Amino acid sequence: WLDVGRGAARTLAATPARRLAVVGALLVLGWGAAARGRGNGAAPTETAGTATTERRTFTRSLRLHGIVEAIRSYTVAAPRLAGPGLNSLVITKLVPSGSQVKKGDLLVEFDRQAQIKTSLDRQAEYRDLLEQIRKKEAEQGAARARDETELQQAENDMEAARLEMRKNEVLSRIDAEKNAQALEEAEARLAQLRETFALKRRAAEAEVRILQIQRDRASGAMRHADENAGKMSIRSPIDGLVVLNTIWKGGQMGEVNEGDEVRAGVPFLQVVNPEAMQVRARVNQADVPHLVQGQKVTVRLDAYPQAVFAGRLKQVAAIGVTSGLSQKVRTFAATFSIEGGDAKLMPDLSAAVDVELLRLPDALVIPRDALMFEAGQAYVQVRSGGGFSKRPVKAGPMSDHEVVVESGLAAGNVVLRRARAGGAGA
Template structure:
């Protein structure tokens, strides 16, 4: 018996030690859960309206934009000055200036040709006036000679027969001379008119060419047609691939140099998955948060939802198919600009009376969702069933009652 007791004592000691360790763990855990509740921030379980929000990420874009393109018929198009990418400009500001040396030289030559044409017209008109005055003088003299010859022929009764015949011949010659001078006057007028018309045509061509040069010269300075933000366009470089235009580059007629979005009329362009699209409706309103304007307060309205899915090439590889959504701003701010990131928060469903708690009061323990409910001076772990979450709030299906206080930090991890 004494031997058996001695043999059994080590087993009893091990059992006693294990029980002591277990009891110590329970006491330690109880001690940790029984820490004063005042050391932890708490939140109250409330019965109130729960709003399920859908957050849609997108980008601020302009409803209308203008492409600034290189002009046609302006010769060599080397960029001398160019507005910086992202620069804010006002209507009338110069965006692009091309080298105008060649056009100015051609303009000077054509202006010289125009002055020469104008001088030729003045000379032709002066010569035509002189010739016309001479022709008129000749006509007047010929008519005077006719009158004199008629007067001499009227003296036939008092002069000899021979003198009378001579007078008749002189009258006929004088009348013929009048016809010749009048015909010459008419012919000279016609020739002068044709010559003047030819020189006027030459003048008009020179004037047209000067106007073309002036238009080409004016087109080499591209100005902003509206207020906006400059977005330089890419062109292909053999060594660098697609790169934005810069001073020194040569463009071609019609090349898109820059895009100028109308910043006075903006929208938010976004892409959503099929499940999210099913929760959105045209006309729904929501709040808009713009990353670059953190202190701004904006409202938006869903203006467009695409009826069919399309490839979203901006979402990486493999290219997904999703739906496009456009949100119109209800208010504006001068600080808004195309390209800014934005988040639209839309209320897609409301539960008028639900048990609502902060999402930060929920914790995961051994695959379960739990909350720590305040019971006197300690917190009690309680399993809860979450119906849905939205933002920083959660709708609870069961496990909690309104008025209960929940720990916002896991009390079992507090030091």
């Protein structure tokens, strides 16, 4: 080829007819070389790559996305306090998020000054009411003694009037009428005193009862204030990791800090056991048949891409829920246990779960983009000499990126990969 080229160059200075003949010969030789190249197989282009077949373990997996949650945890909420007007509490001490705590360690402390003041106020009120009741009972005792003396005197007057009535037979008519009138007046006075004293006793009992009710209320308020003061400190019932929840505060979502107000009953903190965590994910109904309890999975945290954890499928919900986009598509909740523990495992982190659906050891594997089809027959382009030749193969299980070749290739063969749009193949 080089000699022909040099000869052609020397003849370029010849006549125009000879020059045209030489150019034609060069074109024929170039076409023949290209034809020989096509006959041996297409050579890889700049936008195509190659891959070497190898035997190794082939796996096919299903990727799911879910949220990390604790299996064993303790939720801390702002305590609900007894008594009116106690809707929010101010945090004075708070364990930072991510802290390791032991059972009995202080987690959070709220301002207890209001509870202490309420307890002291109710205690003073309670003692004052006790004194009022004692004084009222003493006054009523003295009044009762006076009333009983007056009542006894009225009874004596009535008995004396009756004795005088016995003398009426020997007295004049006028004196007899006077005695009868005196007896009538004595009986009327006695009846009036008895009725008046009964009303006075009921009124006195009502006054004391009112004070007793006020005393009991003050006692209850004092007891509630003491109990509320005891709720101002919350300690951890378990060993674990502190995780602060995101709550609505100050017009936006955020974690609580010391000095913040928290409404009663709002959960704002968790103590989780990082040694027992799981991932809860949703599975499309089409993928549910591929899941079996106990399947091995690999868990990766979106926040920590380098962190990889082994796990297993715990369970799949028996009832699915419809999607908001289509009533025909259902998803099922699935939980995956995470083996081992790590400080990075915290609730509410997003995670990817790869469920191993198939494992084939010692399989001959090629990239999926190296497999091509023609008239229903799978084939690959195998390096042969200076080019590539088409070779039929039998394809086995596939994943998103790889395919198992059951026959037609051997380990070490170099196969051509389809060109990727916009660049060279890997």
